[in-house]
Each structure stands twice: as structure tokens, then as C-alpha cells.
Amino acid sequence: MAKNVKVYSTSTCPWCIRVKQFLKDNNIEFENFDVSQDRAAADEMMNKTGQMGVPVLDIEGEIIVGFDQERIKAALGL
Amino acid sequence: MKTYDLIIVGAGPAGITAGVYAARGRMDFLIISLDVGGQAAWSGDIENYTGYQFISGIELMEKFQEHMRQYGMAFKEKEEVLEISGSGNLIAVKTDKEVYQCRSLIIASGKRSKELGVPGEKEFKNRGLTYCATCDGPLFSGKDVAVIGGGNSALDAALQLIKIAKHVYIVHNARDLSGDAIMIQKVRQAPNVTVIDDSLVVAVSGGRFLSGIKIRSASAERDLAVQGVFVEIGLVPNSAFFPGIKKNSSNEIIVDSRNRTSLKGVFAAGDVTDVPEKQIIVAAGEGAKAALGAFKFLATGRF
Numbered sequence: 584m585a586k587n588v589k590v591y592s593t594s595t596c597p598w599c600i601r602v603k604q605f606l607k608d609n610n611i612e613f614e615n616f617d618v619s620q621d622r623a624a625a626d627e628m629m630n631k632t633g634q635m636g637v638p639v640l641d642i643e644g645e646i647i648v649g650f651d652q653e654r655i656k657a658a659l660g661l
Numbered sequence: 662m663k664t665y666d667l668i669i670v671g672a673g674p675a676g677i678t679a680g681v682y683a684a685r686g687r688m689d690f691l692i693i694s695l696d697v698g699g700q701a702a703w704s705g706d707i708e709n710y711t712g713y714q715f716i717s718g719i720e721l722m723e724k725f726q727e728h729m730r731q732y733g734m735a736f737k738e739k740e741e742v743l744e745i746s747g748s749g750n751l752i753a754v755k756t757d758k759e760v761y762q763c764r765s766l767i768i769a770s771g772k773r774s775k776e777l778g779v780p781g782e783k784e785f786k787n788r789g790l791t792y793c794a795t796c797d798g799p800l801f802s803g804k805d806v807a808v809i810g811g812g813n814s815a816l817d818a819a820l821q822l823i824k825i826a827k828h829v830y831i832v833h834n835a836r837d838l839s840g841d842a843i844m845i846q847k848v849r850q851a852p853n854v855t856v857i858d859d860s861l862v863v864a865v866s867g868g869r870f871l872s873g874i875k876i877r878s879a880s881a882e883r884d885l886a887v888q889g890v891f892v893e894i895g896l897v898p899n900s901a902f903f904p905g906i907k908k909n910s911s912n913e914i915i916v917d918s919r920n921r922t923s924l925k926g927v928f929a930a931g932d933v934t935d936v937p938e939k940q941i942i943v944a945a946g947e948g949a950k951a952a953l954g955a956f957k958f959l960a961t962g963r964f
Contacts, residue, residue: 593796593797593799593800595719595795595796595798595799596793596795596796596797597696597697597698597702597703597718597719597722597796598696600719600723601697618799618800619798619799619800619802620799622802625800629870633788633869634787634788635787635788635789635791635797635800635870636787636791636797637796637797637800648787650739652739
């Protein structure tokens, strides 16, 4: 079954674009939250990670900060 | 171990352009870089790259990637070069993952943001302290923030932040701001900016997230309550991994008009070098020159 993937990002950060591109290239469906527009999502991200850097991925509860390709692959079982 | 014709360190405008020329010269080469686009990817609006009257840093980065893909370049991304040694016909490039060797090398590793070097900086990085207003600015809507620095990049950050943050303090260590007159004027006209001259940041503090900085002037030391700190105090070249090469007093790699360095077979291009202007288009042009230089060196053996 497809995993529940959330991406916290902004439209201006290059690594966010890379992360989303990576997920699309691997046919992974995800829900994107633009934390620059969505205050509640920004707070949620900060609570989950204790930091403000984007992108952040939440893959079935596993939190990954930054475009950490190895960890993302492992979490998705790619 | 395989010996490449050429290894290019860095995938910003200089490194990628060098790659395009190397691919067209049918060289057997490899690009190693932590990221794609380098500083250009973090630029807001670019209006001085020929052919594009207007393009954002992100869009230009995507165009660069397309260009790389078109030529099917061998690319080791997210790999950090730790040490380079040797010259002439055998150069060893050690990264955090592997060791490679090559017969010629182009260093196009660019520059990175200079750090404040004060207590709390590392601890609060990404917890309120950042080096990129373009990326992280939007997270500070309605908050009080400080921009550290008084040059163009600091003013650029401040101008982005005045639209987002509640109040913007500009803290810098000179008597006057040093950026372009037109930017200084815009900053001075903004209703929510306070410029604090002649002051140094001496500490960054907070709890779970950053909540303030300590600043020192000639006469006093005081605390400033801010939730965001944007460090814009200049750049340093990424050149530490090559101790054996000649650099200037700013640690930029010294190159001649053909992008040759002090070591045989080793070329350098872009912001990591002592080339006078740090511009995307200049870096791209320098990358092309370096690749053509490496090509001639391999073909003739003359450096």
C-alpha cells in the first residue's frame, strides 16, 4: 500500500523543488504544505522537528529534514 | 582504479558550463558537487544573464540541470570533496564517499556564506538563524528579525523581509551602510526598519527557538529581542580541500587569464578564484575557458 507522505516546503527553496521532483520521478504520491503560506502547517513542522529549515518530509511518521536521498529511499522502500 | 580525463568539482554556473564544453569535447569526465546551481540557485531575481531578460535563480538552476541531462553527464551529487592532491598526470580527489583520480581538474566549488563565529550560532542554525532570506524569509511573517551585515546581500535580504516581517533590524559594524545607493534609499524609506550602525553581534540565544541576540557597540552591550537572524556578512571560498594550491589573502585560488592555477593540469573557474567580478555570467564564461584549457592540456601535454 502507498505510504502516507507529507512534504513541508516553500516555493522559493531549491532543495524543496528537488525533493518534490524526486518523489514525482519515483511515482510517489505526497501531500505538499507550503509553510510560507500555511501558518498551521509551519507550526506543525516546527513542532515535529524543533527547527525551521525546509524541506521536511513526514513519511508515515518518520521525519526527515533536508533532501536526504538515502534516508528518503530507505523510508519509502525504494 | 579508473583515471578520468577530467574531474570538475562544483556544479554551479562555472562547473556546469565546464561540463557542457567537456561533453562536447567528448572527454571522459565526472562532476562532483554538494548541490546543483550553487549560489545562483539561491538568487532571487536574475536580470543580467544574457538571453533571459528575467529569470529566477530556481528556474535558471532547472535550465542548468536540463542542460546537464541532455549531455548525460556523470554526476556525483551530494558528495563533498575533502582533499585534493597531486598534479600533472595524476590528481587524486578524495570525497566523503570515495577516492577518484584524473589527469586534469577544474575547481569550480564557489563560495559559501561566512559565519558569525559567535556562541549560539551553530545551536540556533535553522531554529531562527539562517543564511538564506530567499528560502527561509517566509517563515518569519509577523515576527521581529535582524539582518546582520551592511552590504548589498544584507540590503537585499532586508528588502525581502520588510514585506514579510513585523520589524527588521539591520545590524552592521560600519558607520554607514555600504550597498548600492538605490537599495539604501529603499531600506531607509521602509517604515519597519531600524538600522543599528557600528555594532557587532556577540551572541545568539534562545530556548527551543532563537529569541534574541546580544550586540556590542563602542559604548555599550545590549540585548535585542528577535525571533529571526539573517546572516549576510559576506562569502568565503570553498578552497580549503586543496592545501597545495596557490591562493590570495582571501583564500581565493589564483588563476591566470587561461584559468591555470599554480599546479600543472589543475584549472579553476568562477567565484572560488581571484577573478575580479563575481557574476553568474562571468562564472559561466570562466567555466568554458577552463574546460577548453583542460582539453588543450590533455591533447598537447602543454600547460
